[in-house]
Amino acid sequence: MEKVLEITETGLRTLENPPRLQISVSGTVPTGDWSNPRLTPHVTIQAPPDGIYDFDFVADRPGSTVPQMISLIHAGHVWKAFPDTLKGVRIHALQNSEIALLESARPDRQPNRFTLRGCDDNTHIVFFPKIFIPLGTSGSPADSQFEYDGAEGHLIFRGKDVSQEETSLGSIISVMLRPDADAGGLDFALILPPVSLGNEMHQEFETIGIKIQSRGHMISPAGAGLTYKAVTLKGIAEDIPIL
Numbered sequence: 032m033e034k035v036l037e038i039t040e041t042g043l044r045t046l047e048n049p050p051r052l053q054i055s056v057s058g059t060v061p062t063g064d065w066s067n068p069r070l071t072p073h074v075t076i077q078a079p080p081d082g083i084y085d086f087d088f089v090a091d092r093p094g095s096t097v098p099q100m101i102s103l104i105h106a107g108h109v110w111k112a113f114p115d116t117l118k119g120v121r122i123h124a125l126q127n128s129e130i131a132l133l134e135s136a137r138p139d140r141q142p143n144r145f146t147l148r149g150c151d152d153n154t155h156i157v158f159f160p161k162i163f164i165p166l167g168t169s170g171s172p173a174d175s176q177f178e179y180d181g182a183e184g185h186l187i188f189r190g191k192d193v194s195q196e197e198t199s200l201g202s203i204i205s206v207m208l209r210p211d212a213d214a215g216g217l218d219f220a221l222i223l224p225p226v227s228l229g230n231e232m233h234q235e236f237e238t239i240g241i242k243i244q245s246r247g248h249m250i251s252p253a254g255a256g257l258t259y260k261a262v263t264l265k266g267i268a269e270d271i272p273i274l
Contacts, residue, residue, distance in 0.1 A: 082118030142268035215247035
């Protein structure tokens with residue numbers, strides 16, 4: 032037996048009654064007529080600390096007179112009474128290896144767009160934690176974008192104009208709606224809770240935004256320098272394709 036040339040596809044499926052793990056794998060071999068494709072497990076003394084178990088994808092090489100062409104080959108393997116520590120499998124070929132994870136071991140999907148609307152329907156916010164800038168324009172792929180639409184107008188903030196701070200309340204995303212001048216400045220702070228999408232494309236949530244009004248330079252310094260107005264927001268966190 033020999034390892035196949037290259038892995039092209041792997042898959043896992045759990046079966047019930049009794050619990051079993053079905054492993055499927057496809058790959059290529061350098062000629063036609065390879066036979067008896069199968070998965071052979073690596074022998075280990077201790078369970079892998081990362082929960083990833085290794086297999087070789089092997090088959091029997093044909094005789095000398097065979098078609099000289101890259102050919103597809105497939106194999107399946109049912110693992111009975113697989114260990115509770117298993118998170119996935121790693122399949123090895125001659126030129127590469129691939130990992131297939133159980134659904135429960137896959138990392139949670141994280142949102143890349145937050146859309147929020149005020150309960151009074153006067154405030155609309157779209158926040159991208161990261162944006163991707165077309166070639167030839169200024170900006171960084173790590174920049175964020177905060178789009179605000181409300182009584183103060185339709186405003187778009189990017190990069191350093193968007194302040195982000197991690198706190199016990201969640202992420203606080205702040206922008207300046209109006210510079211601090213004689214009439215006073217106005218900032219807006221969005222309290223963004225951590226949201227995990229799990230295996231879903233979106234999740235709904237509720238939070239608040241805070242309008243922060245400063246007094247301006249012409250007012251007596253006595254008294255509080257800032258006043259606050261809370262805005263109740265309903266939001267949708269989404270994982271959208273980035274083109």
